[in-house]
Amino acid sequence: MSPADKALAALERFHCGDYESAVHLFAEAADEAPTTEILNDLGYAQQTCGHMQEAEHSFREALTIAPDNTQAAVNLGALLFNKGKIEAAAYWLERGIASIDSARRTAVRCIIADSEPQPNLLGSATHLHVVPPRRDVQ
Numbered sequence: 001m002s003p004a005d006k007a008l009a010a011l012e013r014f015h016c017g018d019y020e021s022a023v024h025l026f027a028e029a030a031d032e033a034p035t036t037e038i039l040n041d042l043g044y045a046q047q048t049c050g051h052m053q054e055a056e057h058s059f060r061e062a063l064t065i066a067p068d069n070t071q072a073a074v075n076l077g078a079l080l081f082n083k084g085k086i087e088a089a090a091y092w093l094e095r096g097i098a099s100i101d102s103a104r105r106t107a108v109r110c111i112i113a114d115s116e117p118q119p120n121l122l123g124s125a126t127h128l129h130v131v132p133p134r135r136d137v138q
Contacts, residue, residue: 003033007041019049030058036066044075055079070096 001009010025026042043058059076062069073096081089097105 003029003038007038010041010045014045019045023049023051034061034065036062036069036072039065040069040072040075043072047079052079052083070098074100
């Protein structure tokens with residue numbers, strides 16, 4: 001199975017609620033082809049399973065590959081914010097808010113201004129991205 005196929009299978013497992021299997025498949029895909037999208041998805045699945053240190057590492061790896069990955073920036077910012085690391089969170093959230101709709105952007109700015117961790121308020125700003133598997137042309 002190719003890394004893209006593993007990532008797609010991981011996404012399917014995630015949407016079925018089988019988060020640990022999703023983490024396993026995303027991790028395999030990331031080991032074979034560490035793209036910014038797969039690493040972001042791995043981090044989100046890890047975060048969903050409560051593996052915060054691993055999730056933070058995956059988001060940071062995604063941003064090392066593509067510093068302009070606004071979704072990974074929002075995900076990392078949300079994770080740091082919920083850990084109480086307000087200054088670090090503000091940096092990443094500001095970098096990432098360009099990619100979210102104006103209502104969420106306003107909510108994020110208010111949260112940053114209030115500087116009080118409020119779990120689950122940022123959860124709706126995060127989501128998975130997976131590149132569909134490659135189909136060979138015949």
